[in-house]
Amino acid sequence: MPLSLSSKSMASIHNHTPTTTTTTITNGTTPTDHDHEPNETTQTHLPKKPKLSSPFISPSEIQSEFSHHDPNVARINNGSFGCSPRSILAAQQQWQLNFLSQPDHFYFNDLKGGILQSRTLIKHFINADHVDEVTLVDNATTAAAIVLQQSAWSFREGKYNKGDAAVMLHYAYGAVKKSVEAYITRSGGFVIEVELRFPVTSVDDIVTEFRKALERGKSDGKKVRLAVIDHVTSMPSVVIPVKQLVKICREEGVDQVFVDAAHAIGCTDVDMQEIGADFYTSNLHKWFFCPPSVAFLYCRKSSKFCDLHHPVVSHEYGNGLAIESAWIGTRDYSAQLVVPSVFEFVNRFEGGIEGIKKRNHASVVEMGEMLAKAWGTNLGCPPEMCSSMVMVGLPACLGICSDSDTLKLRTHLRDKFGVEVPIYYRPPKHGEVDPITGYARISHQIYNKVADYHKFRDVVNNLVGDGFTCALLMDHSVEGS
């Protein structure tokens, strides 16, 4: 199937789309008829720009693309759930309708080609060698289950010995840690966590700790079978020097390296040849504008023991992970199918996705420094070790003393002040005086405004001024109340 623009492929699908007016685009914008103009972009509800003026999307167009976001919320948490512009949501609805309109035809004629097209674009973007190496799944959590299930089989089938190790970062994502427990610990593997200091002062801190963890894994004649390395940790958020760590893994004879890069695509540089891991996953719905949810899982062809399967086994079992994952029973695959539309969307920005990344990074650092200055605190890492998110210390007088305090404070900020931002609890170390124990993880995405961060700044300053501490917050024992 030749690579084509999404608009062309949309046109071929529209041969089977009834010209019905029940197409509803989010927030009630006028549905437009895609059928008759196959060469236009799918973002047909926006006025066509004359080519001589700015070729790039304007600030008001950007605001319009995200007008479905709650306007009363300073949404500085793109990192958790991502975002998707209206034109992509509209494209997604079109795919959904195509399926609902005549599902058998869609299944036999449109689905496979659409997924292949998405995978092909990703393959080029991440510099993979071959499209077979690119699989689409729901999210990084699913990708982790796929990789770890394979490790579990290796233990069970005797390829690995009981007590062989898997190494992961202490700041690995909670769901991944559980997955490691479910698949590795349960099948006899031994798990080693790499301690990381936070705040981070330099890349060397991370490298040193990582080497130590590998040493532990290799003691007593055991082998390190798998290293699970975050590209951009979640909480606290730091960009990890993955390329360096992968190299160390190769030097030290680690069998497989899995990079959990949930945040990476659209947020930091993602080059499979550069990074050199065996497995690499990133969510496309976090920083790459896809609707919930879709992630890619890259599996290097030359890897040792590469027998990965999707855990939901269906007709395509045994035909390769990418093909297996393209059909795991009847479901809505539309989030996987809009990837071509997303590439078109990002190319409306100056510098494309690279431009977006650069500007997000610069803005989040600027805003982070503004907040740290206003509050008299510090950032959690040097600016070059953050991407589109940064950890900003909260004033110590807020009295953040536990994980539960961070959740309470976060809820308070949301419910009382309309600020959405996750908070991290950093336990004080022995001997520290007046330590900063709470960090806000601020994100910057194209829809953010300076006003969002000013709102946050002022809310915190007012809380400080009012003598607020977390101890004053009631326990939210009943959700939804």
Added chain:
Amino acid sequence: MAEDSRNGESTHNQLHLPKKPKLATRFISEPEIRDEFSHHQHGIARINNGSFGSCPGSVLASQRGWQRRFLQQPDYFYYNTLRNGILASRTVIKDLVNADDVDEISLVDNATTAAAIVLQQIGRRFAEGKYGKNDAVLMLHCAFQAVKKSIQAYVTRAGGAVIEVQLPFPVNSEEEIIAEFQRGLAEGRANGKKIRLAIIDHITSMPCVLIPVRELVKICRVEGVEQVFVDAAHAIGSVKVDVKEIGADFYVSNLHKWFFCPPAVAFLYCRKSSSLPDVHHPVVSHEYGNGLSIESSWIGTRDYSSQLVVPEVMEFVNRFEGGIEGIIKRNHEEVVKMGRMLVESWETNLGSPEGMCAGMIMVGLPSRLCVMSEEDSVRLRSHLREKYGVEVPIYYQGIKDGEEGGARDKDGFITGYARISHQVYNRLEDYCKLRDAINQIIEDRKICRMLLTE
């Protein structure tokens, strides 16, 4: 930001329809039904509800409402709305299927996922040495292909044996099924195998037959089968489902096939017992270890909206006379009527007695079509879709060597069957279109091998 969890506010998500007064005794009208399914491609005789199901416009609108709320403020949705919404859906299902406890009801994507959950658990027992090479899993010969592959992936790979029970088709009575099943079970045990899990379809897919599951589950218990998993992908919304009566350990049915949910959502019932099987969702996330239903309600960021509209679907079905039971009854009556109409026109036979079908029935195709292979059946199906605008799956029934009792028509053996479905949006014209298409192909003296497809 007051858009809160459901709390019984059921109509505010149906954006397109005026709020119905609760005392209305008027049932949904024909034009309203047509309007609900107006997004179905016009000009297609869509007589294959069985494969991918269907979803009315008002439920799709509700779904969009849920999606919009998530996109609007996802953190708020995650912390305040999602869990209650899923619990509300699970509670509706629990009542509908007569489960004892809502903990027994998990929502997953589809029956394929449920099969992976049940079989992974079996696979782990082999891996952990609880089961050995004399332990087996039993399935029907016509089990859904995806389930067969799942057995391969989790049981065969782990060293377990697989016993297949061949069921007769065409079938004349429930007794035939029961006898064959009993025989297959006994054979398996005679070979020294202990049957750890029996997988029984409630309604087989191809060929489609309504299986007497209650009886088969009883036989399994009597014969000491350790666990019984009923794959009832088609059942809910197509037959009455009472999980206690059926008595299986696991029971799964897709809600997007015959129960009007958008793609995709299924419920997996896991009977609470003293020896609780150690089932987990394969996509492990934060809730690992908190019970399958809780694990399944968060498997990472994704669109859970199809799981959240179940209460709205109940409202939809209650607009019909007799609610879901009325729909089930009328679909069954109509599909049998249409089946008979086709059989009369083609001079063939039905694949099962009318008591052994639900909303689908197998209709013999004239032998003159010469359906001689799987490929022929696929070719015929594509030809019907592309040339005649008829969507219907075709089943190829090979004749065994020396078999006498195969169904025949005046020209030869009947080797092909069409699986016709009837759902609320179907009309007589749909089936007439199929009837005429087949008759035309025969009149043109075409056989399957000759049919052109795009």
